[in-house]
Structure formats: structure tokens, C-alpha cells
Amino acid sequence: AQSVTQPDIHITVSEGASLELRCNYSYGATPYLFWYVQSPGQGLQLLLKYFSGDTLVQGIKGFEAEFKRSQSSFNLRKPSVHWSDAAEYFCALSYGGATNKLIFGTGTLLAVQP
Amino acid sequence: DGGITQSPKYLFRKEGQNVTLSCEQNLNHDAMYWYRQDPGQGLRLIYYSQIVNDFQKGDIAEGYSVSREKKESFPLTVTSAQKNPTAFYLCASRTMTGHSGANVLTFGAGSRLTVL
Numbered sequence: 658a659q660s661v662t663q664p665d666i667h668i669t670v671s672e673g674a675s676l677e678l679r680c681n682y683s684y685g686a687t688p689y690l691f692w693y694v695q696s697p698g699q700g701l702q703l704l705l706k707y708f709s710g711d712t713l714v715q716g717i718k719g720f721e722a723e724f725k726r727s728q729s730s731f732n733l734r735k736p737s738v739h740w741s742d743a744a745e746y747f748c749a750l751s752y753g754g755a756t757n758k759l760i761f762g763t764g765t766l767l768a769v770q771p
Numbered sequence: 772d773g774g775i776t777q778s779p780k781y782l783f784r785k786e787g788q789n790v791t792l793s794c795e796q797n798l799n800h801d802a803m804y805w806y807r808q809d810p811g812q813g814l815r816l817i818y819y820s821q822i823v824n825d826f827q828k829g830d831i832a833e834g835y836s837v838s839r840e841k842k843e844s845f846p847l848t849v850t851s852a853q854k855n856p857t858a859f860y861l862c863a864s865r866t867m868t869g870h871s872g873a874n875v876l877t878f879g880a881g882s883r884l885t886v887l
Contacts, residue, residue: 666811689874700775700861700878701814708874747813751874757802757865758829759876761813 659684659752663762670738671770678733678765680748689751690731691759692722694744701747707731718742743769773798775879777862782884784849784856792847792882794862801867803845804876807831808859817860820845821867849884857886 660683670676682688689708693701705716712724722733731748748762775796784790794803802821806814816829820839834853839845845864849856860883863876 691875693878698881698883700777700880701863701876702878703875706875757867757874758816758819759814761815763811763813 659750659760661748661750661760661762663748663765665765667766667768669768669770672740673737676735676738678746680731680733680762681729682731682750683729684750684752690724691749692716692720692733693747693749695747696744738769740769740771743767775862775864775877777879777882780880780882782882784884784886786886787851789848789850790884792849792860794845794847794879796843796864798864798877800864802865803839804863805837805845805847806861806863808861814861817847856884859883
């Protein structure tokens with residue numbers, strides 16, 4: 658069965674430090690993968706997506722993610738974190754063929770220290 | 772600007788009452804979705820609809836009902852049969868034309884329901 662795992666529930670980084678959020682998936686075919694960000698009490702905003710092709714995808718706000726099929730991973734990275742990046746981050750996988758349903762990971766809450 | 776409007780943002784309900792959460796989109800999207808979000812559990816799919824007058828159950832449909840009488844509207848009713856309705860509810864939509872855009876969901880700002 659398909660699944661998405663985000664091993665880190667909570668991460669704290671210092672402003673200006675680099676960031677990597679982990680995401681592992683389980684799916685029998687080539688996945689469509691996404692990273693969304695959610696500010697407190699708000700909806701989700703798409704950061705980036707992977708459908709096919711180049712395994713390093715660029716997104717908004719300086720984020721990037723790398724798809725590694727051999728490791729079933731789609732980790733999110735940012736070279737220098739800003740205080741405004743504090744939020745919850747969700748990795749998601751699209752499945753279901755024409756219905757294109759999304760399954761989400763449980764999220765990683767990012768705190769940024771000054 | 773186009774987007775998804777959810778209302779109310781906050782709602783309090785007594786046990787045994789049904790409540791309806793509104794979701795309206797002006798993106799001309801075909802498909803609409805309702806997700807429930809609980810701390811530490813991510814988002815779980817309640818119902819979805821790909822066309823007017825048709826909808827399907829998601830993973831946690833028990834205690835909920837929906838309708839899709841208009842393309843732009845997809846209200847969710849939380850019935851008294853839902854055992855633990857206190858949660859944050861998110862509505863989303865997507866187009867079903869083309870390829871790269873077909874899988875991307877646009878989300879509303881959410882509605883927080885608290886049962887007293």
C-alpha cells in the first residue's frame with residue numbers, strides 16, 4: 658500500500674543555517690510527489706512538485722527537493738533558513754490514477770532560532 | 772484574485788448538532804476535496820468530487836456528508852454521528868485538464884470546528 662513517512666516530527670534550526678526535511682514514500686509505480694507548507698491556522702501552499710525528469714526540483718521561497726528512487730526519498734532542502742520559514746511542512750504523494758488522490762505525511766514542524 | 776473561500780473560520784457546536792462548513796471556489800476547478808487535519812496525523816481525506824452531482828467517500832467519510840450541486844461549491848456537513856468532530860477542516864480543489872496542473876491541489880484557509 659502507498660504511504661508517506663516524515664520521520665522528524667519537530668526540527669529546530671538557527672536562522673541562516675541549512676535545512677533538510679526528510680520524506681520517504683512507499684509506492685509501486687513512479688510517484689508524483691509534493692511538498693506543501695502550512696503557516697499556523699492557514700491552508701497549505703505548494704512549495705514544489707516532482708512528476709518526472711530532472712530529479713532535483715526547484716520551488717518557491719528558495720526551496721529545492723531531490724527525488725531518489727533508490728532510497729524512496731524526496732527530501733526538502735534550503736541552504737539558508739529565514740525566520741519566516743517557521744511553519745509545518747508536509748510531504749505528499751499522488752495516487753489513484755484518474756482520481757489523483759493525495760496521501761500526506763504527518764508533517765514536520767520547523768522552528769527557527771534567532 | 773481566484774481562490775478558495777471557506778467559512779466560517781471558527782465554529783463551535785454542541786454535541787448532537789449537525790453543522791455545515793462552506794467551501795466556494797472561483798478557479799473553475801473540476802475536482803474538490805475535503806480533508807480533516809488533527810495534530811500529528813497529517814491530512815486525511817473525507818470526501819471528494821470530480822464532477823457536479825457526483826462524489827466519492829475518502830478514507831474517513833463516516834459521520835460526514837457532502838453535496839455538489841454547483842461546480843464552485845462543495846459544502847461539508849459534520850453530523851452528530853461523527854464521534855470526534857473537533858478538528859481543522861481543509862477544502863481543496865484542482866483542475867482535471869492537462870498534465871502538470873492536474874495533480875496540484877489549491878487549498879482554502881480552513882475551518883476550525885470545536886465541539887463543546
